[in-house]
Amino acid sequence: xxxxxxxxxxxxxxxxxxxxxxxxxxxxxxxxxxxxxxxxxxxxxxxxxxxxxxxxxxxxxxxxxxxxxxxxxxxxxxxxxxxxxxxxxxxxxxxxxxxxxxxxxxxxxxxxxxxxxxxxxxxxxxxxxxxxxxxxxxxxxxxxxxxxxxxxxxxxxxxxxxxxxxxxxxxxxxxxxxxxxxxxxxxxxxxxxxxxxxxxxxxxxxxxxxxxxxxxxxxxxxxxxxxxxxxxxxxxxxxxxxxxxxxxxxxxxxxxxxxxxxxxxxxxxxxxxxxxxxxxxxxxxxxxxxxxxxxxxxxxxxxxxxxxxxxxxxxxxxxxxxxxxxxxxxxxxxxxxxxxxx
Amino acid sequence: xxxxxxxxxxxxxxxxxxxxxxxxxxxxxxxxxxxxxxxxxxxxxxxxxxxxxxxxxxxxxxxxxxxxxxxxxxxxxxxxxxxxxxxxxxxxxxxxxxxxxxxxxxxxxxxxxxxxxxxxxxxxxxxxxxxxxxxxxxxxxxxxxxxxxxxxxxxxxxxxxxxxxxxxxxxxxxxxxxxxxxxxxxxxxxxxxxxxxxxxxxxxxxxxxxxxxxxxxxxxxxxxxxxxxxxxxxxxxxxxxxxxxxxxxxxxxxxxxxxxxxxxxx
Numbered sequence: 001x002x003x004x005x006x007x008x009x010x011x012x013x014x015x016x017x018x019x020x021x022x023x024x025x026x027x028x029x030x031x032x033x034x035x036x037x038x039x040x041x042x043x044x045x046x047x048x049x050x051x052x053x054x055x056x057x058x059x060x061x062x063x064x065x066x067x068x069x070x071x072x073x074x075x076x077x078x079x080x081x082x083x084x085x086x087x088x089x090x091x092x093x094x095x096x097x098x099x100x101x102x103x104x105x106x107x108x109x110x111x112x113x114x115x116x117x118x119x120x121x122x123x124x125x126x127x128x129x130x131x132x133x134x135x136x137x138x139x140x141x142x143x144x145x146x147x148x149x150x151x152x153x154x155x156x157x158x159x160x161x162x163x164x165x166x167x168x169x170x171x172x173x174x175x176x177x178x179x180x181x182x183x184x185x186x187x188x189x190x191x192x193x194x195x196x197x198x199x200x201x202x203x204x205x206x207x208x209x210x211x212x213x214x215x216x217x218x219x220x221x222x223x224x225x226x227x228x229x230x231x232x233x234x235x236x237x238x239x240x241x242x243x244x245x246x247x248x249x250x251x252x253x254x255x256x257x258x259x260x261x262x263x264x265x266x267x268x269x270x271x272x273x274x275x276x277x278x279x280x281x282x283x284x285x286x287x288x289x290x291x292x293x294x295x296x297x298x299x300x301x302x303x304x305x306x307x308x309x310x311x312x313x314x315x316x317x318x319x320x321x322x323x324x325x326x327x328x329x330x331x332x333x334x335x336x337x338x339x340x341x342x
Numbered sequence: 343x344x345x346x347x348x349x350x351x352x353x354x355x356x357x358x359x360x361x362x363x364x365x366x367x368x369x370x371x372x373x374x375x376x377x378x379x380x381x382x383x384x385x386x387x388x389x390x391x392x393x394x395x396x397x398x399x400x401x402x403x404x405x406x407x408x409x410x411x412x413x414x415x416x417x418x419x420x421x422x423x424x425x426x427x428x429x430x431x432x433x434x435x436x437x438x439x440x441x442x443x444x445x446x447x448x449x450x451x452x453x454x455x456x457x458x459x460x461x462x463x464x465x466x467x468x469x470x471x472x473x474x475x476x477x478x479x480x481x482x483x484x485x486x487x488x489x490x491x492x493x494x495x496x497x498x499x500x501x502x503x504x505x506x507x508x509x510x511x512x513x514x515x516x517x518x519x520x521x522x523x524x525x526x527x528x529x530x531x532x533x534x535x536x537x538x539x540x541x542x543x544x545x546x547x548x549x550x551x552x553x554x555x556x557x558x559x560x561x562x563x564x565x566x567x568x569x570x571x572x573x574x575x576x577x578x579x580x581x582x583x584x585x586x587x588x589x590x591x592x593x594x595x596x597x598x599x600x601x602x603x604x605x606x607x608x
Contacts, residue, residue, distance in 0.1 A: 006479060008438070094434035150358065220454040227445045229435060233397055234428060238501070239421025239449035284435030287456055 023299025083297025086271025108137025134258030269326025364560025
């Protein structure tokens with residue numbers, strides 16, 4: 001069945017397309033920038049070789065295929081996933097100021113990774129720990145929320161997330177005190193601020209299935225997620241099993257966030273800022289908010305990561321840059337006032 | 343059992359596990375009638391409505407929807423028969439009026455669908471029936487309280503349920519907006535839309551309903567036809583003030599506090 005699009009819908013469609021083009025342009029530009037410059041011709045040469053199944057030729061092509069391209073692709077994936085889960089959390093919690101960190105996902109995943117570094121485990125296990133830590137935190141928060149009845153369930157979830165997140169933060173601090181200050185502590189600090197510097201060839205592919213698994217239900221349930229944003233009672237009166245749907249959407253958004261943290265550490269603010277800008281551009285309906293968040297999030301993260309690796313001679317942790325951009329934006333949102341904040 | 347009995351409560355107890363709000367409540371609604379639940383603020387009207395809608399579990403007794411215990415029905419099954427217009431329409435996000443009304447269509451479509459062309463036509467029609475077709479593309483967070491209330495009623499219409507349950511549809515509206523919303527509800531009622539509404543204002547019951555139940559302190563003290571039930575003594579009892587009933591020249595009946603008979607209470 002076809003639907004008649006209103007002028008606002010048509011405009012949103014063009015804006016999403018425009019955002020996709022902008023993100024692609026940023027990604028293309030990011031491929032050329034770095035300690036070892038890569039020309040546009042080299043990019044097309046590599047692409048041709050990739051299609052015909054040949055090995056990379058010169059040094060430029062090798063840098064591109066083994067380091068630069070995997071990092072840019074991972075950046076697109078990470079930014080898109082963080083923005084999408086942020087959009088889902090914001091819509092679900094009926095609050096445009098929440099972010100993927102709200103249920104303690106990031107703190108829990110951070111704790112898992114820090115514990116892995118403390119035990120001097122190989123990178124694969126650190127990522128696995130991060131993933132498990134993120135999911136475990138949300139499970140604990142959900143358990144708290146279901147065992148406390150007779151209060152606003154959304155409020156209990158958010159407050160539970162704050163409390164469990166604070167606990168995880170305390171545990172991280174403890175491990176930092178106990179960690180080897182010369183070897184482990186710098187790794188922990190760098191990891192907690194997020195970085196794409198350790199990403200190699202197939203890392204992005206490794207988290208792709210988990211991200212896709214989280215994203216597909218969000219796409220399918222787009223209209224129902226709008227209805228959930230009216231609140232538990234109204235959504236139930238409109239005929240939806242609100243509790244079960246909310247649990248499913250939280251699980252999906254959490255899976256995406258935890259996979260991303262496992263790959264690149266804790267990168268804050270993206271999941272707060274990007275869905276917000278997306279909502280200003282295309283409105284709150286999830287069928288438009290989600291694609292816009294994906295498109296903007298990918299481009300934004302690649303842009304910030306390119307700055308992170310080219311601003312100074314040593315690499316800046318990306319979490320520092322996203323905070324420098326995000327914090328003033330947040331204050332601006334508060335300044336604009338609640339009524340206009342969406 | 344009569345086939346046209348749409349919604350009934352048998353010895354219903356309402357409230358929360360820790361706090362009882364009312365008990366021994368009995369109600370019966372037929373299809374297509376306008377039924378008004380009248381009572382002072384805090385007497386349990388909202389709790390009763392939420393229990394009738396299955397949003398709160400009954401603390402005792404049963405709610406039956408077309409003869410079936412509501413506890414045995416899914417949310418979607420309930421929503422096909424009962425639509426709900428809550429007291430405060432608040433949207434956290436700037437959805438358009440049409441998008442809000444379209445949400446009433448969600449049970450009529452498969453789980454993974456988007457609103458169809460037909461849904462949009464139904465939503466537009468619902469807005470037009472309430473005289474607010476021009477607001478379709480407007481952001482609901484910027485509408486007036488009265489307009490938002492009409493959008494909520496339009497959503498209930500789009501849901502195409504047999505009965506629309508309205509919890510104090512005129513609460514927190516000013517004089518003019520109250521009258522406009524009431525006039526629209528009257529218009530719907532005249533077209534045969536079944537309505538169950540609550541109000542604390544006797545005039546609203548006179549203006550809208552054919553049948554009425556009076557509620558006080560969590561109990562239904564009387565129910566039946568408006569003309570039989572809405573007597574001076576009963577109204578004085580539930581509100582605890584002296585009242586005057588009068589007929590206006592246009593035939594409209596009204597109820598006002600009898601200030602001459604009142605002594606300042608101190």
